[in-house]
Amino acid sequence: MPKAWEGRFTGKPDVRAEAFTSSLAFDRRLAVQDVTGSIAHARMLARSGVIGRQEGELIVAGLERIREELADGTFPFRREAEDIHLNIEKRLVELIGPVGGKLHTARSRNDQVALDLHLYLRETTDEVREAIRRLQRALFRRAAEELESGTILPGYTHLQQAQPVLLAHHLLAYFWMLDRDWERFRQVDDSCDRSPLGAAALAGTSFPVDPVWTAGELGFSRLYENSVDAVSDRDFACEFLFGCALLGAHLSRLAEELVIWSTREFGFIRFADAYATGSSIMPQKKNPDTAELVRGKTGRLYGNLLGLLTVLKGLPLAYGSDLQEDKEKVFDSADTVLACLDVAEGICSTLEFRRERMREMVDETSLVTDLADHLASKGVPFREAHAMVGKLVRWCEEEGRRLSSLTTAELGEFSIHLDQEAVALLDPAAVVARRRSPGGTAPGRVAEELTRARKCLMV
Amino acid sequence: MPKAWEGRFTGKPDVRAEAFTSSLAFDRRLAVQDVTGSIAHARMLARSGVIGRQEGELIVAGLERIREELADGTFPFRREAEDIHLNIEKRLVELIGPVGGKLHTARSRNDQVALDLHLYLRETTDEVREAIRRLQRALFRRAAEELESGTILPGYTHLQQAQPVLLAHHLLAYFWMLDRDWERFRQVDDSCDRSPLGAAALAGTSFPVDPVWTAGELGFSRLYENSVDAVSDRDFACEFLFGCALLGAHLSRLAEELVIWSTREFGFIRFADAYATGSSIMPQKKNPDTAELVRGKTGRLYGNLLGLLTVLKGLPLAYGSDLQEDKEKVFDSADTVLACLDVAEGICSTLEFRRERMREMVDETSLVTDLADHLASKGVPFREAHAMVGKLVRWCEEEGRRLSSLTTAELGEFSIHLDQEAVALLDPAAVVARRRSPGGTAPGRVAEELTRARKCLMV
């Protein structure tokens, strides 16, 4: 098959080189966006008088036909035609004759592929944002139920019990992380909202085009200010990959917690059978491998981000073929986060919280911050109060005593302000209830949080 | 020196462990932010009645004194005091007595260090944005001069001459890249605009604090919604590191071009002596090593981003000491981009454009897109026009002929539409002038671009 640019060449492409440079295997995913962009471009060319009105109609009809072929799977992809753009153009010429060759007037593949990727990412960020919302909704529902149930579990820092928290509060921590992700993808979408069409190869075009019209037709609110920038910019793709990487980091934290919580030793949750797998050798096993995969897939999200940044490092303007490497990374990260969000939503919606177990596992010593606070409120400088209670904890540990079993006399040896009344503070529910600062874990505060969360979900 | 938490411990810290966990060597850079945050916290505690009014005043006075010590270099840093927070607290107690211990009421180092990093990054994103603006201004000035001079140079794709462009236009491509960076750091600043104070260790505090007041006092417009999230979130730091990485990618592209342009073979620019260095062995050398370093430093910017993402991967909530690793990466990326922007500004402001050389180097064949466009405007489908001109170029190359030397007869063999008039189109200035599409390189368009660029600089 003749190349689109063979005029200047005498030698034939090497088979290996052809396979190496062909991008069809992956850029076929942009087929629909390419047709959409071309239809708008053809209409603009006709409106602007660059091509004839009838020529324009013929081209648009041909492209509509191709859109159908793509939809019903009959489009004849040909690897030797290098990429999706030339595949579609060649098919167009087959369908409508040489006039199809006029479609590429005032356009280069440089601005064309940039356009396709912008269009793809605008749609995809929408999908990702919806998938984030679904996971947020699942977390919201579970949090609402657990606020109702009043379930308390140990809160951890350094994976050591720190202070008890409401399960609802802990779940909402992920809600807000995801809300930042949602907002971040909104910004990515905003970055994608710039049409590169009209930049042609790198310098703009001499045809009297109207790229503002085309942009509007395609739903863009802005053009690039500079044609050289328009064809060499991949910031928007980097931002998308970064958004995916950070989202992946969040999901990996959630996944890690679910894996730890589902151990026999913690025993806080049970995965639904639908989201666990067994072992080929150990009959008793029920493995949280959906969560592990969510965690493990962070690797590819980070790798894709770093991969594209590496491509861009030291790349001269304007377009270079290196940029062809952007697409597989973008597709892979998009597929990955969509699948991970989906599965995370499934896990969270179906797992069982073992409420009693959570409550039982709250260790008495994780309540003693309130003893120190109590002493501080009696006027003991906090640092001294802290040291005093630390000694008390150590003494109990050494003596094998429980705090709640200490006599007033024993307590008094540590501080005159430590009495039975102080020890009575050490009830998990009471400890939780006292953390009434804004954003704190007290039930009233968590109820407020839920209200705000609900508002987010309505946007 | 006694530890802030030694009450519960019997064994002494190991010397190696102490050195390993001490963060003072780097978190001392947060000293001023820490004092600022503590002053606001102390005032709030007094306003809310958590501590006495006089106690509050005493603490604030002590902290002001520490601020002066920091400013005049007399503050006694002590590594054995673990970190900057405890260094300052211990100094406070030295200065004002045990009442200093009340400062840490209703606060944990978990929310405190998060606050300090938020404050640091808000200041630093401002600095980075100003430095970006300075580089944009330098590019703007050079572009304005070169629009005036009308300098044309070859425009490249694949580092092969593609179509000529105005030097002003090429320079502005970087202006707009940087403008996206500027805007991105604005978003980073927005992400940093959330006060974590009040979250305490992870669950909130039982003291009747007023974190909304403290936040306002410190210039924040929002609180975190959730205390667990508040102490475990490092999204804002990741965003900063990503902003630096992408900015670094841009600067590396600029640096690469400057290195290539300054070769003897291209010869487009001369570095000012002030921004070049020589060789210890080759007397003739004048090396663009400032630009090379700007390019090379991209490595550390990428590395810092990946580093923090790695830290976050699979980290359970809420706080873990792993997060201590955030700071050096942030400081290093901040220092790096500030230095790179500064040096890039210096390079761009002082380099010499060799205008004549640029113009001379525009190759005749880089003008032939206009021949194909011309044929297309005569009704030849663009694909055919392209092939025809490609053959013409090949023929000239094989025959060693220049396009401008061809006779009408010779031209006519390729197409009846190719005549002397067509060849007359092949003047670089004319080619540039015809690229009048929005964002294109025609002088009028570039003048518009400059106008818009000026508006950006006024923000």
Added chain:
Amino acid sequence: MPKAWEGRFTGKPDVRAEAFTSSLAFDRRLAVQDVTGSIAHARMLARSGVIGRQEGELIVAGLERIREELADGTFPFRREAEDIHLNIEKRLVELIGPVGGKLHTARSRNDQVALDLHLYLRETTDEVREAIRRLQRALFRRAAEELESGTILPGYTHLQQAQPVLLAHHLLAYFWMLDRDWERFRQVDDSCDRSPLGAAALAGTSFPVDPVWTAGELGFSRLYENSVDAVSDRDFACEFLFGCALLGAHLSRLAEELVIWSTREFGFIRFADAYATGSSIMPQKKNPDTAELVRGKTGRLYGNLLGLLTVLKGLPLAYGSDLQEDKEKVFDSADTVLACLDVAEGICSTLEFRRERMREMVDETSLVTDLADHLASKGVPFREAHAMVGKLVRWCEEEGRRLSSLTTAELGEFSIHLDQEAVALLDPAAVVARRRSPGGTAPGRVAEELTRARKCLMV
């Protein structure tokens, strides 16, 4: 289809979860290795009396049949069977009945998949090493030709002309880089030479197996010392990915130089038409996009390495599903380096060196190190000699004079040791010939280098 482990489960897998955890889409590439490993395992089980001799023969025959089905494309892959291991096992049971279920005796998928990856990587490192050798051979041939032709080109540091070198010498620099890669993959192969079989799930097996025999049968010279390590180790895969990344870095440096050399401005080489492509809009373009893609693909090689390192970070022993993410990275890096090596070999074998142009582009000033050396050999401390010659170069530049045009009197003003004889040293061929230190660019030294290079190729 029933799961291999469904005994313990009541709920059905979720469709999304099943798709998410299924690895068949990529681990089918390990099908042949899986069969090979299973045949050896089955033989061992029979030899050791764990299964009957006839059972063993039946199983081996079934596996041989599967091997044929894989070869002729008739093997029925089924995604719902999770992974390649279970696909093969289920097919085996279909073919030979329930006795096929005995194959998995004394084995777990944990050691099985580790085995498959070891086998795959042993074969693949061989392929990569052969492909490296092919590229080395191409470089060797071109270097030998160019040593013959005596072609000299400017040698660069900082992309500024430094000192002239033989083209043969420059090409051989890549030869030696690649030789290190070749050796590095030998070490990777050595790291892969450890059989994990016998580790079973993580603890070893209670069956009287003989993993030493199986290992020998499969060409391994060692076992893992520890069963827990055997199933959780992915060092060998990381080493492979690192080898690919560093090889990619080398190829990116070569590609960058080819891109720069093929510019009109340098003009040192011409790409064969077979390894260049044109533009869809600019008829004159001949783009080195094979080289650009080689350069750009470095991004994915780095990304894959970082991706797997990220997966391993903080992963508890022994096996976790996160490790399933190893394979796609390994396959992608393997495919990428094989393709890049292949294409680089094609580029290097077919490109045209423009010898005259290279020689002409050697700038006079790149020869002056020899003036400084000359002065040093006359007893002038090198630092002074360097400064003196530096001034001379600057003076010529300012006056627009060529060194070779200076009179004895003019030279004498810079140093009494600078006379016409000294200036006569400034012949590129002579400058090159004088660099006779071992490893230097003098023709005799390069001839020695070629001899040593030939020896490497014979290994």
Added chain:
Amino acid sequence: MPKAWEGRFTGKPDVRAEAFTSSLAFDRRLAVQDVTGSIAHARMLARSGVIGRQEGELIVAGLERIREELADGTFPFRREAEDIHLNIEKRLVELIGPVGGKLHTARSRNDQVALDLHLYLRETTDEVREAIRRLQRALFRRAAEELESGTILPGYTHLQQAQPVLLAHHLLAYFWMLDRDWERFRQVDDSCDRSPLGAAALAGTSFPVDPVWTAGELGFSRLYENSVDAVSDRDFACEFLFGCALLGAHLSRLAEELVIWSTREFGFIRFADAYATGSSIMPQKKNPDTAELVRGKTGRLYGNLLGLLTVLKGLPLAYGSDLQEDKEKVFDSADTVLACLDVAEGICSTLEFRRERMREMVDETSLVTDLADHLASKGVPFREAHAMVGKLVRWCEEEGRRLSSLTTAELGEFSIHLDQEAVALLDPAAVVARRRSPGGTAPGRVAEELTRARKCLMV
């Protein structure tokens, strides 16, 4: 202060540019290596007659004096002298007069800095290997003790209990990982065993030098084959950074397990007070933050590796200033792994294993693989045996029964081969003892492992 290369320059360096390009702040760490290399170089120059014998002695004496100044801290570092090489050279001239300027004969900073880094890394890989051995020794000691104690703990896959293992066996898994690291750094050292001296700027030198002698004097067994490669190669540094990254991955896995094991919920170990820290707010806390930091520092190790790979991507030959960015990454990774190994050794040597707790936590169901194996040994195809036992486990779970409490009749309903004798197999010690395959967890096998481990330690 005059620059070493100012002859050719007229303008003064910009203050910012000077600060930006100065490497003294970090390359001063190479001072000793630089002096060592220079002494060998000076001796060679004298031996070869390039400089006079007396000149050589004078220079060597001056360098020895500088070595002392460096050792006692009196060496006058000057940032304006760019880098450590020029700092030392200038000091030499101060000490011995202009003859000091002869030291740089037949050498460039390009080969000089490469030499210094080779020397540094040869020493540092030795240190790292010793530190690895120390940690291996600690693990060996603890494993030997715990083999003696016969301590059994749950073995995990997917962090779910899989099969019990000996604690000694689990500890040795890390021993072998580290052994691969030790071997890997031996290969790094081998890669560093190549002297770049004699390459000069990039092309070799015209002086009659004897780099083979110099190399031998400095402990190298090989030279680079090619001068261009010699100054542009940083493979050895990448290999070092990769070795550190993979070692970091291993340490992060160990650290993760220690963090999990030290939770109240697992309760398998207690950190020594010396390796734990407390909380500034929660008096009861004892945090494993040394282990968390070991885990977190993996981020910077990965970042440094990626950083240098990024620097190398697309860098033309021979030397570029970008390569200056190699050093800080190397130093930081070296410091980090040395500190992490040291601290990990301290943690492992001092932590307390809670043997009773480990044993108690072994869940009955983690023993049932042996039931399936038992059935398989009776002729039931393993897949059927597996399913049968899986149903048994589920039934027990649903009925709230313990396996050991089932009657013969109840068991018989699942399989005729399941009787009390079969259930008697379900003793953790017996289960462990049966895993006698090579590398398995049976005490005899672990004793063999220890013997082999001891042999490694003797190397």
